[in-house]
Amino acid sequence: MKHRSLEIIRDEHSSLAAMLQSMRMLVSRGPRDNPKNFFDVLRAMLFYIDEFPERLHHPKETELLFPRVVKAAPDVGVAVARLDRDHEYTEKAVRDIQHLLLGWELLGESRRQTFTDAFDRYVDLYLAHMQLEEKEVLPAAEKHLTEEDWQAMDAAFEKNCDPLTGKFKPEPLYDKLFTRIVQNAPAPIGLGQG
Numbered sequence: 001m002k003h004r005s006l007e008i009i010r011d012e013h014s015s016l017a018a019m020l021q022s023m024r025m026l027v028s029r030g031p032r033d034n035p036k037n038f039f040d041v042l043r044a045m046l047f048y049i050d051e052f053p054e055r056l057h058h059p060k061e062t063e064l065l066f067p068r069v070v071k072a073a074p075d076v077g078v079a080v081a082r083l084d085r086d087h088e089y090t091e092k093a094v095r096d097i098q099h100l101l102l103g104w105e106l107l108g109e110s111r112r113q114t115f116t117d118a119f120d121r122y123v124d125l126y127l128a129h130m131q132l133e134e135k136e137v138l139p140a141a142e143k144h145l146t147e148e149d150w151q152a153m154d155a156a157f158e159k160n161c162d163p164l165t166g167k168f169k170p171e172p173l174y175d176k177l178f179t180r181i182v183q184n185a186p187a188p189i190g191l192g193q194g
Contacts, residue, residue: 005065005153006138008160012057013130018188019045020123025186027119030112039105041184044177046101050094051174056160058087061133064153069137072144079136086129093122 023045031038066080100115145153161171182190 003142003150003154005150005157006142008157009057009061009065009138010134012053012160013134016049016053016057017127017130019049019185020126022186022188022190023119024123027116029186035105037184039101041181041190042101043098044180045185046094046098048177048181050098051177052160054091054094058091060153060156060160062087064156065141066137068145068149068153069141072146072149073140076136076140079132083129083133083137086125090122090126090129093118097122 023042026038026042026045062084066084070077070080097115097119100111100118104111104115184190
């Protein structure tokens with residue numbers, strides 16, 4: 001049986017992975033001859049991560065999905081503990097990385113390597129985090145959770161409506177943010193060259 005919340009989680013993971021890869025390409029290219037666009041689009045992408053995955057996606061996993069899975073399949077407890085620690089780390093790290101990016105932008109090249117090192121660690125952890133979740137936790141959820149569990153999670157995750165999944169229009173409040181990202185970020189997220 002298909003469960004809407006699993007589809008949403010996987011869609012959101014896919015769009016976040018694409019966002020992280022686009023950001024990684026952008027960072028490796030550097031500002032080139034258009035530093036204003038470079039820093040603007042990276043700031044917008046980091047803000048998106050803070051607003052959507054960190055504030056909508058992760059809390060629902062931590063509060064709804066993970067406790068139910070651990071209760072039904074205790075053997076995934078170690079993985080869930082790591083994923084919860086990752087959520088705590090990434091919530092703070094995205095803001096730290098925004099600060100490091102601002103340092104690079106305002107103080108110049110002397111701050112670039114510090115940003116790049118922290119950003120690379122962040123992306124690597126995030127990609128490994130999603131992989132662990134999809135290989136261990138989601139299959140355990142599919143196997144062990146009850147229909148009542150799925151109804152509660154489906155109702156919660158259906159409210160996310162992340163426009164970068166390609167399935168939802170952005171809320172008017174976020175319209176400028178998503179337009180900026182899509183118009184200026186490199187593929188696979190955007191139409192721009194970065």
